[in-house]
Amino acid sequence: MTKLDERSKDLRKNVIKMVEVDKRGHIGPALSLIEIMRVLFDSFLTFDASNPKWEKRDRFILSKGHGCLALYSILADKNYFSKNEFKYFCKPTSILGGHPERDKTPGVEASTGALGHGLPMAVGMALAAKIKKETNRVVVVMGDGEINEGSVWEAAMSASKHKLSNLIVFIDHNKLQSYGKTTEVLDMSPLPEKWQSFGFNVHEIDGHNIEALEELLKTLPVNIEKPTVVICHTIKGKGFPFAEGNPNWHHKSGLKEEDILEMYKCLE
Amino acid sequence: MRKKALDSVYTLAKNDERVIFIGSDLGPGVLENMKNEMPERFFMEGVSEQHIVGMAAGLAMEGFIPYVNTIATFLSRRCFEQVAMDLCLQDLPVRLISNGAGGVYAPLGPTHLAVEDIAIMRALPNMTIVCPCDADEMNRFMLKTLDWPHPIYIRLAKGGDKIISNESAGFEIGKSILMKNGKDGLFITTGVMTQLALQAVEKLEHEGINCGVLHMHTIKPIDENSLFNLIPNVKAVVTIEEHTRIGGLGTAILEFCSDSIPEHTNKIFRIGIPDKFAEEYGSQNSLLEHWGITVQNIISSMKNKLNK
Numbered sequence: 091m092t093k094l095d096e097r098s099k100d101l102r103k104n105v106i107k108m109v110e111v112d113k114r115g116h117i118g119p120a121l122s123l124i125e126i127m128r129v130l131f132d133s134f135l136t137f138d139a140s141n142p143k144w145e146k147r148d149r150f151i152l153s154k155g156h157g158c159l160a161l162y163s164i165l166a167d168k169n170y171f172s173k174n175e176f177k178y179f180c181k182p183t184s185i186l187g188g189h190p191e192r193d194k195t196p197g198v199e200a201s202t203g204a205l206g207h208g209l210p211m212a213v214g215m216a217l218a219a220k221i222k223k224e225t226n227r228v229v230v231v232m233g234d235g236e237i238n239e240g241s242v243w244e245a246a247m248s249a250s251k252h253k254l255s256n257l258i259v260f261i262d263h264n265k266l267q268s269y270g271k272t273t274e275v276l277d278m279s280p281l282p283e284k285w286q287s288f289g290f291n292v293h294e295i296d297g298h299n300i301e302a303l304e305e306l307l308k309t310l311p312v313n314i315e316k317p318t319v320v321i322c323h324t325i326k327g328k329g330f331p332f333a334e335g336n337p338n339w340h341h342k343s344g345l346k347e348e349d350i351l352e353m354y355k356c357l358e
Numbered sequence: 359m360r361k362k363a364l365d366s367v368y369t370l371a372k373n374d375e376r377v378i379f380i381g382s383d384l385g386p387g388v389l390e391n392m393k394n395e396m397p398e399r400f401f402m403e404g405v406s407e408q409h410i411v412g413m414a415a416g417l418a419m420e421g422f423i424p425y426v427n428t429i430a431t432f433l434s435r436r437c438f439e440q441v442a443m444d445l446c447l448q449d450l451p452v453r454l455i456s457n458g459a460g461g462v463y464a465p466l467g468p469t470h471l472a473v474e475d476i477a478i479m480r481a482l483p484n485m486t487i488v489c490p491c492d493a494d495e496m497n498r499f500m501l502k503t504l505d506w507p508h509p510i511y512i513r514l515a516k517g518g519d520k521i522i523s524n525e526s527a528g529f530e531i532g533k534s535i536l537m538k539n540g541k542d543g544l545f546i547t548t549g550v551m552t553q554l555a556l557q558a559v560e561k562l563e564h565e566g567i568n569c570g571v572l573h574m575h576t577i578k579p580i581d582e583n584s585l586f587n588l589i590p591n592v593k594a595v596v597t598i599e600e601h602t603r604i605g606g607l608g609t610a611i612l613e614f615c616s617d618s619i620p621e622h623t624n625k626i627f628r629i630g631i632p633d634k635f636a637e638e639y640g641s642q643n644s645l646l647e648h649w650g651i652t653v654q655n656i657i658s659s660m661k662n663k664l665n666k
Contacts, residue, residue: 192419192448200419204443210409211444214416214424221398222420241440244409251403 094329095300099357101128102329104163106357108179108186110350114343115179115188118333119233120159122264122297122324127164129303130229130260134310139170142196148226149215151200153208154233154262155189156341161198162186170197206239208232209259213245216257216317227311231260235267238276243288249317250289257317258310259290262297264326268340281321290319297322330356360514362493363455366500367425368392371399374504378417380410382428407437414452415444423451423504429463430456430472430513438478445509446482453503453510459489460515460549460600461636461645468635477605479511480578486531487577489513489549492521495575498529506531515549515600522553523573534581536588540570543594543660546585548574548607551598551651558656569660580610586618594663595625598656600646603630627663629656 094102101124109115131137135148152161166173171185178184185195189203200211208230216228232242249257261281269275278284282292291314295302303322311318326340327333330353333342368391371377379392380401393400403410407428414424426433433441433456445452456475463470479485486508490496496514503510510531527535537552538559545555552573559569572588574581589595597608608628615623631649638648646652 200416201443201447204439206408207412207440207444210412210440211416211419213409214413214418215420216416217401217413218417218420218422221422241406241408241412244404244406245412248403248406248409248413 098124098128098329101163101167102357103354104166104173104176105159106350106353107173107176108159108162109342109345111177111179111181113345114341115159116156116340117159117342118266118327118336118339119154119157119262119264121328121330121333122326123157123160123231123262124163124328125298125300125303126231126260126262126322126324127160129300129307131164131168133304134307135229136226139168139197142170146224146226149199149212149228151202151208151212151228151230152190153202153230154205154236155202157231157233157262158188158190161190162195165195165197171195205233205236206241209242209245209249212257213249213252213254216249216254217252219256220252220254227256227258229258229260231262233267234261234263234265234272234278235275237261237278246285246288246290253315254317255311255313255315259317259319261319261321262324263321264324266326266335266337266340268337270337285319285321289316291316293318293320295320295322297324298328359490359493359496359519360457362496363500363512363514364389364427366497370500370504371396376421376423378422378424380414380424380426382407382410382432384427407432408440411437411440411452412444415440415448415450418450418452419448423453425453425455427455428457429470430459430475431470434472434475434478441509442482446484449484449508451507451509453512455512455514457514459513461642461649462515464636464642464645465639467639471636473631474602474605475511475513476577476599476601476607477609480605480610484508485578486510487513488531488575489515489577490575491550491552491573492519492523494521494525495523495529498525499531499575502529502531513549519550519553522556532576532579532581534584535573535575536584537571537573540568540592542567542592543569543596543664544572544588544592545569545596545598545656545660546572546574546607546611547598548577549600551600554651554653554656555598557653558660561653561657562660567661567664567666574607577607577610580614582614582618585611585614589615589619589622589625593625594627594660596627596629596656596660596663598629598651600651601630602633603628604633606630625663627659629659
C-alpha cells in the first residue's frame with residue numbers, strides 16, 4: 091500500500107474544500123486519480139498556466155469528467171485559477187462545475203461528463219498536430235467504467251489506424267463503477283490484451299506510486315508508430331479508508347460535518 | 359445536389375488549408391480527387407459515427423473546419439449525444455453533410471429515412487440548419503460555410519432536381535429568399551419542396567389565386583424579419599416540408615407566430631410527413647404521394663385555407 095506524501099495530501103485537501111461547499115461531489119472517482127494528475131502536471135505535460143491557449147502546449151482531456159475534483163485541484167495548484175474558487179464549487183455562476191467545461195474553466199481543454207467523448211476528440215487533436223507537424227502530445231484520462239462505451243473502441247481503432255504516437259491514454263482502473271465492481275457490472279478483462287489487440291502500446295502500473303509513474307512517463311511517448319495506453323491500478327476513494335473501495339462514495343451527497351472532519355483527519 | 363456539395367468541399371479544401379473531409383464508409387471513389395491531392399486532409403473512418411463527430415470536434419478545436427459526410431439517419435440519430443455535446447455545447451465549426459434526408463431512400467425502408475432530423479437538430483442550441491433547394495444554391499451556400507462560426511447541419515434531400523434558384527438572389531445563411539410575391543396566400547418551404555410550391559403557384563395563378571413562395575433555406579436561425587413582414591399581408595400560409603409535421607419548418611413558423619404575431623397563427627396550415635414510420639417502400643415520389651405531399655394536395659390545402 092502506497093503511503094501518501096505531503097503533496098498528495100495537499101491535493102486531497104483541495105478536494106475536501108470543494109465538497110464541503112454543498113456537502114457533495116464525485117469523491118471516490120477523484121481520489122483514485124490524484125497521483126496520475128499530479129505526475130502528469132508536475133513532470134510530463136508542457137503548459138503555461140498564464141496562457142492556457144498557448145499553441146505549443148500539450149493537450150490534456152479528463153474524459154471521465156466526473157473526476158473533475160482532481161482536475162480542479164491540480165489546475166488551481168498550478169495557478170490556472172485561484173484556490174479561492176473552490177468555495178464556489180457548483181454554485182450558480184462558478185467557474186467550477188460538476189463536470190469540466192471548456193471556455194468556463196481555464197485549463198480545461200474539452201467539455202466532458204457524458205462518457206466516451208474524450209478519446210474521439212483527442213484523436214482529432216492528435217491528428218491536427220500531425221497535419222500541422224506540431225510536436226505537442228495529447229493525453230486523455232478515462233475511467234474503467236467509461237470504457238464500457240462503444241465510442242471509446244471506435245476511437246481506439248482510429249487512433250491505431252493513424253499511428254497516433256502522440257496520443258497517450260491513461261485508464262484509472264479503480265475496479266469500481268457506479269453500481270459496483272467492474273468485473274460484475276461488465277467485465278472488460280483482460281484489459282491489457284484488449285488494448286494490445288486494438289493496436290496500442292500497453293503499460294500497467296500502480297497509479298498511486300509517484301516514482302514508478304515518473305519513471306514510466308520519462309519513457310513516453312515511445313516512437314513506435316502506435317498510440318500508448320497506461321493502465322493505472324488505483325483505489326477508488328484512495329486516502330480515506332472509509333471511502334476506499336466503497337461504491338457509496340462514488341457520488342457522495344449529504345456529507346455531515348463529522349465526515350468532513352474525518353476526511354481532514356486522514357490527511358494529518 | 360450531393361455531388362455539388364462534395365465538389366464544393368474539394369474546391370474549398372484546395373483554397374483553404376483549414377478544410378478537412380471526414381466520411382464514414384461512403385461509396386467507392388467519393389472525393390477521389392481530394393484523397394489523391396490532399397491525402398492528409400481526407401479521412402474515411404469506417405462505420406463509427408460517434409467517433410467521427412468527436413474526432414471532427416477535436417480537429418475543429420485546433421482550428422480546422424471539418425466537413426463530415428454520411429447518411430442523414432446516422433448523422434442525426436446515431437451520434438446525437440456527440441452532436442449535442444461535442445459540437446453544439448462547445449460551439450465548434452463542424453459541417454454535417456447529411457445524405458438522403460426525407461424520402462430519398464424509400465426502397466430501403468424506415469431504417470434509412472431521416473424524417474425527424476430537422477426536429478432533432480432544431481432542439482440544439484448553437485446549431486444552424488440549412489436545406490438548399492437545388493445544386494446551384496448548394497454551391498452558393500457552401501462558399502458561406504467557411505467562416506460561419508457555429509456547427510451546421512446541411513440537409514440534402516432529393517437529387518438531380520431542376521434548377522430553380524437564381525444567382526441574383528445571392529445567399530446569406532439565415533436570410534430567406536422570396537422566390538415569388540403574392541397577395542392572397544404564401545407558401546413557406548424548405549429544401550426541394552420549394553420546387554413543388556412553385557408548380558402549385560403556377561396552377562393557382564390560372565384559377566385567379568395569387569400566391570407567393572418564401573424559400574426558407576435556413577431553418578435555424580429562422581428569418582424572423584421576413585416572417586414578420588410577409589405573414590400579416592396574406593390571408594393564408596401553407597408550410598411544406600419533406601419532414602415530420604412535428605418539430606420542423608411548420609412548427610418553427612407556428613412558434614414564431616405564437617410568440618410574435620399571435621393574431622396570425624390561425625392562418626397557418628402545415629404540410630409534412632404524418633407521425634408514423636414509413637409503411638411503404640417504392641420510390642421517393644410514391645412515398646411523397648403516400649404522405650400527401652403532392653402539388654395537388656398543396657393546391658387544395660391553400661384553397662381550403664383561403665376558403666376558395
